[in-house]
Amino acid sequence: MLYKFRQNLNQSLGAIAVTLLCGLAIGFVQLPQLNQLSTKAKTALPEQLNKEVEAEKLRLNLFHKVPGFGFNNLVANWVFLGFAQYFGDDPARQITGYNISPEYFEIIIDRDPRFREAYFFLSGSSSLYAGMPERSVALMEKGLKSLTPQTPPKSYYVWRYKGTDELLFLGDAQAARKSFEKAAEWASTYSDPESQNVVAISRQTAQFLAQNPNSKFAQVGAWTMVLQNAVDARTRKVAVSRIEALGGKVVITPEGQVKVQLPERD
Known part of the structure; x- marks a missing residue:
């Protein structure tokens, strides 16, 4: 031995x-x-x-x-x-x-x-700042071929990042809808509250896009995810401005939590 x-x-x-x-x-x-x-x-x-x-x-x-x-x-x-x-x-x-x-x-x-955390930075840096959403989405598609719902854990987030890029930066509502549906499908294999919340919001976003490809609700939801996951002030500022431009409203609660109100109309 x-x-x-x-x-x-x-x-x-x-x-x-x-x-x-x-x-x-x-x-x-x-x-x-x-x-x-x-x-x-x-x-x-x-x-x-x-x-x-x-x-x-x-x-x-x-x-x-x-x-x-x-x-x-x-x-x-x-x-x-x-x-x-x-x-x-x-x-x-x-x-x-x-x-x-x-x-x-x-x-x-x-x-x-399977380096799951890297995909979020890929989306933000390459799509939002470098202006290369096509490259970002292509790299995520490549990586997803090696992922499963359980490997790595909570890999459904990659589908959400992909859907966000497709919706906000490529304007491809049909591709985005499919990505959010896939995110919901993968997240449904988990029973924890975080994953079940992803199931709900991903399905809701997909439904918005199915009813209206130009859905402001869906876009605000996607920008809300960008805002909640932002790692720098620049990204937060961009996300807030885009949410407000779509008719949404960003509210800071007395407890310091960030809440987003949807536009009055889709």
Whole structure:
């Protein structure tokens, strides 16, 4: 047993070593270009930031090429940390935009399609900020092929993110309705209150869209989900403004809870 444990350990360490060597080899080939792009040039700030974005593109290209050897989930986690740093740099993103956001998630979904939490950030960053809802939806469709109602737990949220993007950013009410129906179907396999609430609101949204493809109720409901899950003030501000533009109203209760009132008419 001890021998077998050592053998497995050696194999694991060997795989890690090979992965690192592959990454170093690729990095060595592109090192001059990376160094050139990463050097702080004595130029205008926008030009410098654009060079840093180009350097990040090269880094992401490395992750596309490096084999996982059974550690794909670690690669996905590492890339997600890089995305968090990229997305969180507000001053830089105001200048360069968010155009490479989908590149992070293409790697993440290829490496670990069951990384459920990543899909929410994919939707927000790629659809709302980068203006690439088609890419966002395509990546979610790709990832969903590896998901089931129970794996990962509560994966029905991915269908809701997909439906939200289809409704709010693609204007595809029919596709959105199908996604919300699928979210309700998957959520119905759980008995906890959170999941049952998702069943109810997903079915309701699907019914709104079936009756009226341009339903304001459905759009307000989708923006409400964006508002409730927002991780930054910018997203909350956008969601509130869109809800109010549709005739809805955002109310803060004395307890600090956020409640959304639907428009008077659909």
